[in-house]
Amino acid sequence: MRFHMLHPRDQLVAIMDRIYRNGMTTLSGGNLSIRDDDDSIWITPAGVDKGKLTPKDIICIRPDGTAIGPHRPSSELPFHRAIFTRRPDLRAIVHAHAPALVSFSIARQIPNTSIIPQAQRVCGLVGYAPYAVPASEALGESIANTFADGYNVVLLENHGIATGGLSLLDAYHRLETLDFCARTQLKAMGLGAISSLTETQLLPFDVQYNLLPEFRHESFSSRERELRQEIVEIVHRAVERYLMISTEGVVSARVDADSFLITPTGCDRGSVEIEDLVLIREGRRESGKVPSRSVRLHNAIYRTHPGTNCIITAQSPNATAYAISETRFDTRTIPESYVLLRDIPVIPYGTQFREPERVAAALSPATPVLLIQNDAVMTTGSTILKAFDRLEVAEFSAKALLDTAMIGRHVPIGDEDIADLKKAFNLAEED
Numbered sequence: 001m002r003f004h005m006l007h008p009r010d011q012l013v014a015i016m017d018r019i020y021r022n023g024m025t026t027l028s029g030g031n032l033s034i035r036d037d038d039d040s041i042w043i044t045p046a047g048v049d050k051g052k053l054t055p056k057d058i059i060c061i062r063p064d065g066t067a068i069g070p071h072r073p074s075s076e077l078p079f080h081r082a083i084f085t086r087r088p089d090l091r092a093i094v095h096a097h098a099p100a101l102v103s104f105s106i107a108r109q110i111p112n113t114s115i116i117p118q119a120q121r122v123c124g125l126v127g128y129a130p131y132a133v134p135a136s137e138a139l140g141e142s143i144a145n146t147f148a149d150g151y152n153v154v155l156l157e158n159h160g161i162a163t164g165g166l167s168l169l170d171a172y173h174r175l176e177t178l179d180f181c182a183r184t185q186l187k188a189m190g191l192g193a194i195s196s197l198t199e200t201q202l203l204p205f206d207v208q209y210n211l212l213p214e215f216r217h218e219s220f221s222s223r224e225r226e227l228r229q230e231i232v233e234i235v236h237r238a239v240e241r242y243l244m245i246s247t248e249g250v251v252s253a254r255v256d257a258d259s260f261l262i263t264p265t266g267c268d269r270g271s272v273e274i275e276d277l278v279l280i281r282e283g284r285r286e287s288g289k290v291p292s293r294s295v296r297l298h299n300a301i302y303r304t305h306p307g308t309n310c311i312i313t314a315q316s317p318n319a320t321a322y323a324i325s326e327t328r329f330d331t332r333t334i335p336e337s338y339v340l341l342r343d344i345p346v347i348p349y350g351t352q353f354r355e356p357e358r359v360a361a362a363l364s365p366a367t368p369v370l371l372i373q374n375d376a377v378m379t380t381g382s383t384i385l386k387a388f389d390r391l392e393v394a395e396f397s398a399k400a401l402l403d404t405a406m407i408g409r410h411v412p413i414g415d416e417d418i419a420d421l422k423k424a425f426n427l428a429e430e431d
């Protein structure tokens with residue numbers, strides 16, 4: 001079932017669950033609301049464990065102010081109401097004290113949303129609301145005034161974040177995307193200067209590279225059905241493990257010599273379903289569906305590398321920190337990292353859109369993983385699980401490297417040991 005068809009109670013519980021599981025709220029912090037067609041506001045309750053919220057706990061505030069439900073509404077109802085009054089176009093509000101965003105709010109800085117192409121498109125410009133006492137009318141006024149200036153994402157000084165959207169999912173995507181930018185920026189700051197995308201660099205992202213000619217897809221092989229299920233499971237797993245955010249990240253898998261399946265563009269990764277995936281056959285897309293923007297890139301890789309059966313591009317905060325920094329991602333940490341990742345080249349930003357063949361040529365059995373500058377980590381494999389394993393190992397290795405800086409210096413495995421490792425694991429030589 002499509003998310004927006006769910007009752008507001010169920011939407012609020014599902015999104016609070018995602019926020020809690022992703023470590024963006026504590027059991028007591030954060031609140032969410034949806035404005036209904038009749039101007040009732042459905043809102044999360046005060047004083048209920050956010051980790052165990054059920055639809056029965058949600059409170060409905062009627063337009064006359066009557067509260068219906070077993071608990072008191074969130075103490076932050078005044079600011080939710082103030083935003084809805086000032087911004088009649090918004091239908092949902094999300095508020096949380098996500099730690100990475102709190103760091104920015106107490107340093108009184110706005111996170112950089114130009115580190116990857118999608119973030120600025122999702123979040124827009126980020127507003128800033130001066131501090132006021134929680135639950136006060138003054139706080140409501142400070143936040144609502146900033147939303148009234150046209151911002152859909154507002155950093156609350158010494159407090160956290162509030163986002164609005166045309167739907168709850170929309171507001172959640174803004175929170176999650178900004179939180180990703182904040183987490184990644186915090187990680188990358190330890191490596192040195194950060195590279196940001198200019199407006200000109202963001203332009204190729206808007207070109208519709210994904211509008212391939214269409215074909216009518218009428219017969220589904222068992223292999224294709226099996227792969228649809230496996231791709232959906234791996235996308236959900238990546239989102240749950242914070243290896244992929246709901247607004248970015250692509251998984252594709254080869255069906256046969258001429259065709260592959262790929263995730264669609266603009267779809268919530270956390271709720272993607274098997275029928276959403278797009279079959280690409282001989283450079284054409286299944287009619288009525290729009291594949292990810294990187295479809296031409298995946299097509300070029302499958303054509304060049306017959307042994308590659310899965311490609312994943314993902315934004316995981318630690319690995320992506322290396323994609324927005326000048327510092328090299330040195331995989332000579334532990335044998336497992338080097339064996340699975342090998343040395344990781346960095347592909348200049350823009351190449352993924354304009355010269356997919358060049359990216360395909362950078363891959364080989366000795367180079368199964370790439371970093372795409374200011375975009376993502378790309379892993380490949382002979383199976384979906386092998387590509388996913390590489391993504392997990394890339395994220396863990398990057399995290400270990402970044403944390404090492406707190407205790408000392410990374411001592412890489414030496415050249416001779418690397419040569420022995422290649423022999424022991426029968427690894428392909430550099431080409």
Ligand SMILES: [Zn+2]
Nearest residue numbers: 030095159160
């Ligand atoms: Zn708060």
